[in-house]
Amino acid sequence: MKSEIEVKAFAKINIGLEIGEPLADGYHPIMGIFHSVGISDSLRYSKGSGTGIRVEGAFDCPPEATTVYKAAQLFFGRFEIHGGVSVEVEKGIPAMAGLGGGSADAAATLLALDRLFGTGLETAELYTLASMIGADVPFFIKGGAAIVSGRGEIIEAIQPRSDFGILLLYPGFGVATKWAYAALDSFRQGGGRGMAPESGRSDAVTEKKRLALGFARGIETWNFTNSFSPMLHSAFPVYPQLETLMKAAGAHFVSITGSGSCLYGVFGTIAEASAAKEKLDASLRGQNATKTLYGMALHAMKPLETSLLLG
Numbered sequence: 001m002k003s004e005i006e007v008k009a010f011a012k013i014n015i016g017l018e019i020g021e022p023l024a025d026g027y028h029p030i031m032g033i034f035h036s037v038g039i040s041d042s043l044r045y046s047k048g049s050g051t052g053i054r055v056e057g058a059f060d061c062p063p064e065a066t067t068v069y070k071a072a073q074l075f076f077g078r079f080e081i082h083g084g085v086s087v088e089v090e091k092g093i094p095a096m097a098g099l100g101g102g103s104a105d106a107a108a109t110l111l112a113l114d115r116l117f118g119t120g121l122e123t124a125e126l127y128t129l130a131s132m133i134g135a136d137v138p139f140f141i142k143g144g145a146a147i148v149s150g151r152g153e154i155i156e157a158i159q160p161r162s163d164f165g166i167l168l169l170y171p172g173f174g175v176a177t178k179w180a181y182a183a184l185d186s187f188r189q190g191g192g193r194g195m196a197p198e199s200g201r202s203d204a205v206t207e208k209k210r211l212a213l214g215f216a217r218g219i220e221t222w223n224f225t226n227s228f229s230p231m232l233h234s235a236f237p238v239y240p241q242l243e244t245l246m247k248a249a250g251a252h253f254v255s256i257t258g259s260g261s262c263l264y265g266v267f268g269t270i271a272e273a274s275a276a277k278e279k280l281d282a283s284l285r286g287q288n289a290t291k292t293l294y295g296m297a298l299h300a301m302k303p304l305e306t307s308l309l310l311g
Helices: 067-079 101-117 123-133 137-141 177-189 204-216 229-235 238-248 270-285
Strands: 004-019 030-048 052-057 084-090 145-150 154-158 165-170 253-256 263-267 297-301 308-310
Touching: 004 101, 004 137, 004 204, 004 253, 030 101, 030 165, 030 204, 030 297, 052 067, 067 084, 067 101, 067 123, 084 101, 101 123, 101 137, 101 308, 123 137, 145 204, 154 204, 165 238, 165 270, 177 229, 229 238, 229 253, 238 253, 238 263, 263 270, 270 297
Parallel strands: 052 084
Antiparallel strands: 004 030, 004 308, 030 084, 030 145, 145 154, 165 263, 165 297, 253 263
C-alpha cells in the first residue's frame, strides 16, 4: 500500500447552465453540460505516523475551511480512521472563477485517501461522499463530459469532445458563488432578463436530449446560454467588452463559466486558441493596452476526458 500519492485535479467549464428558482431548502436546481479542461491543481498526499489532517497551500481561506480538509475529515469520520495525512496543494485553478477548483480538489482527496488507506470504495459510495461536500463535487469523481442536473448530484455522462480548443480568460477578479446566486434571485425579482424556467417541468428528458444533440454538433452552431450571464453583464460591464475581444480573436462560441468570473472562447483547434492567446497577450503587453485588459490572465487548453490523474 502506498504511503504517498500525487494527483492532478482538472477544472471544468459549463457549456450552457440553466438555473431554476430556489427550492424550499434554498438550493437552486441546475441543468447544463460540464466538461473537464486542461488547467489543474497539483496535490500531494502523505500518510503520517501521527494523527490529524494537515493541509498546506496558497488558499483564499484558512486551511481548515478548504474542501481538501473537509473531504479528508469526512473520509476519516466515515471509516473511523485515526491515522494522519499531510496534503500539499499547488493551486493552478483560480479561486471564485467558475471552474470548480475547490470541488475538483475535494474529489481528488476522496480518491487519494481511498488509495492510501485501502478502503476500496465503489463509485456509488464515492459519489455519495462527494455530494456531502458540495453540489459540484460528484462530477469530478470521473469528469469528462456530462449533463448535470438536480442540485448537481444527477450526472449523466456524454461523449467528451477533443476536437476543439479553449481560450480561458480570467478577468482579474473573482465572483463568490453564494453572492452570485443571491444576486441572480434579486436580478430576476427586479425584472431582469434570464428569468428562471419552471421548476420540476415535465420536459427535463427532452431538454437533456436537446443539450446532448446540440453539444455533438459543430461549435459554430452552439447557442447554449448561462442563466448567470445577464446578471453578471449588468453587475460587471467589462463582460460585454471581453466577449467582443474573444469573438474578434476568432472564437466560435463565447460564454461565462459557472457563476463567474472566468469567460472562455471555443476555437476550431488548440492551435487557433493558442494563436488567439498570443494576439490578446500582445495587446496586453503593448503600449496601447486598455484598462479592459489590465490584470487579466489567459490560458489556452484542450477539453479532457477525465478530471483526475493519479500518480
